[in-house]
Amino acid sequence: MLLDKGFRDPRIARRIVEKIREVAPKKDIVKICHVCGTHEWTISHYGIRSMLPENVDVIAGPGCPVCIVPAAEVDEAVEVALRGATLTCFGDALKVPGSRMSLLDAKAAGADVRVVYSIMDAVKMAEREPHRDFVFFAIGFETTAPSTASEILKGPPKNLSFLVSHRLIPPVMELLLGIGDLQIDAFIAPGHVSTIIGLEPYDIFPKVYRMPTVVAGFEPIDVLLAIYMALRQIRNGAAALENEYSRAVTWDGNVKAKNLMRMAFNVVGGDWRGLGRIPDSTLTLRNEYLHFDAHERYNVRVRGGMDIPPGCQCHLVIMGKIKPTECPLFMRVCTPQKPVGSCMVSVEGTCRIWALTGQIKVRA
Amino acid sequence: MCLAVPARVIEVDGDLAKVDFGGVVREVNISLVDVKVGDYVLVHAGYAIQVIDEREAEETLALWREILEAEEDLNVER
Numbered sequence: 001m002l003l004d005k006g007f008r009d010p011r012i013a014r015r016i017v018e019k020i021r022e023v024a025p026k027k028d029i030v031k032i033c034h035v036c037g038t039h040e041w042t043i044s045h046y047g048i049r050s051m052l053p054e055n056v057d058v059i060a061g062p063g064c065p066v067c068i069v070p071a072a073e074v075d076e077a078v079e080v081a082l083r084g085a086t087l088t089c090f091g092d093a094l095k096v097p098g099s100r101m102s103l104l105d106a107k108a109a110g111a112d113v114r115v116v117y118s119i120m121d122a123v124k125m126a127e128r129e130p131h132r133d134f135v136f137f138a139i140g141f142e143t144t145a146p147s148t149a150s151e152i153l154k155g156p157p158k159n160l161s162f163l164v165s166h167r168l169i170p171p172v173m174e175l176l177l178g179i180g181d182l183q184i185d186a187f188i189a190p191g192h193v194s195t196i197i198g199l200e201p202y203d204i205f206p207k208v209y210r211m212p213t214v215v216a217g218f219e220p221i222d223v224l225l226a227i228y229m230a231l232r233q234i235r236n237g238a239a240a241l242e243n244e245y246s247r248a249v250t251w252d253g254n255v256k257a258k259n260l261m262r263m264a265f266n267v268v269g270g271d272w273r274g275l276g277r278i279p280d281s282t283l284t285l286r287n288e289y290l291h292f293d294a295h296e297r298y299n300v301r302v303r304g305g306m307d308i309p310p311g312c313q314c315h316l317v318i319m320g321k322i323k324p325t326e327c328p329l330f331m332r333v334c335t336p337q338k339p340v341g342s343c344m345v346s347v348e349g350t351c352r353i354w355a356l357t358g359q360i361k362v363r364a
Numbered sequence: 365m366c367l368a369v370p371a372r373v374i375e376v377d378g379d380l381a382k383v384d385f386g387g388v389v390r391e392v393n394i395s396l397v398d399v400k401v402g403d404y405v406l407v408h409a410g411y412a413i414q415v416i417d418e419r420e421a422e423e424t425l426a427l428w429r430e431i432l433e434a435e436e437d438l439n440v441e442r
Contacts, residue, residue: 007425
């Protein structure tokens with residue numbers, strides 16, 4: 001696409017980097033936190049950290065929707081699969097560790113676990129095989145939840161039910177601000193989540209928390225511009241909500257998608273792997289759709305679960321408290337081939353991105 | 365998981381559309397957006413989640429080019 005080329009123009013990128021150097025504070029350490037695996041990929045893949053002044057630190061918050069699914073919910077999916085249902089999930093969910101095993105382990109043990117590209121594939125499979133029971137493991141942030149809502153509201157086949165594990169981004173951003181030792185100076189908000197929810201939910205960050213917040217796209221120039229815009233606010237002592245990704249994000253977002261989510265789901269408090277319980281951060285099926293809830297259909301509810309294996313520092317990586325290179329297991333015991341923690345499993349996990357893009361020598 | 369890829373709509377058929385990801389054509393669900401042939405959409409997990417405002421994108425780029433170049437000229441003049 002022609003537009004992508006423009007947002008990768010090295011000449012513009014060089015100028016923005018110069019501008020970043022002009023507006024960045026000279027001594028004080030500045031921490032800009034993003035909450036999106038795709039932002040982390042862009043930053044790592046294009047070496048954006050290496051272009052920034054030493055005192056400007058871009059940290060990765062809990063932006064990987066697969067990494068933050070608690071082990072108990074993976075355990076439920078495993079349990080349902082081991083009981084004989086066909087479990088469908090996105091590829092990323094396959095290797096996420098549960099307390100005892102991952103879905104891939106369950107598959108190796110004989111369970112029918114199938115990877116789908118879209119929830120539509122799960123619906124088609126259930127229609128094609130009416131004598132099998134199917135379950136869709138619905139993981140993802142607001143970007144993905146509307147597609148789950150849409151299929152549920154359309155009336156899926158009777159032999160398909162859902163384990164809804166969707167999570168919401170603004171509540172976890174609010175949680176980060178309460179973690180005293182994180183000391184975040186600005187947020188880069190996730191562009192694709194924002195195409196759905198719009199700018200409005202971020203308004204509290206500048207207004208209530210005095211936190212500069214820039215919604216950004218995913219090309220290298222998008223991210224560089226967002227860093228520049230955040231630093232410009234910090235220099236001016238301002239706290240505003242700015243939209244760098246105006247080609248796809250509006251104040252209201254995708255109203256149709258938001259309505260579908262409202263019709264299908266309730267917003268409740270829920271657990272996040274490594275972060276604990278966060279109020280109003282999880283989606284569950286509304287009462288009228290409970291007959292599609294696999295928890296009800298299979299009477300499966302797992303409490304507890306082992307989120308963080310011994311030695312693993314995923315919880316600190318997810319919060320942005322440490323960088324992957326500071327974890328003693330990183331690239332020693334925990335590798336993309338043999339991941340220990342969830343951050344090394346998903347393509348959007350910070351540890352996996354750092355391992356695959358050679359961020360190993362980036363300053364810690 | 366939150367990755368969304370831009371694609372151009374080439375054929376609309378009810379809730380479904382054929383879209384072109386720079387040479388690779390796939391069918392996606394367009395029930396979450398209002399689109400017509402020729403529009404660019406962001407596709408995530410088989411669903412178009414938003415229409416890309418091409419003019420806005422071009423204006424953003426043009427604006428930044430202008431700002432950056434104007435400052436560059438100023439620097440040269442100095």
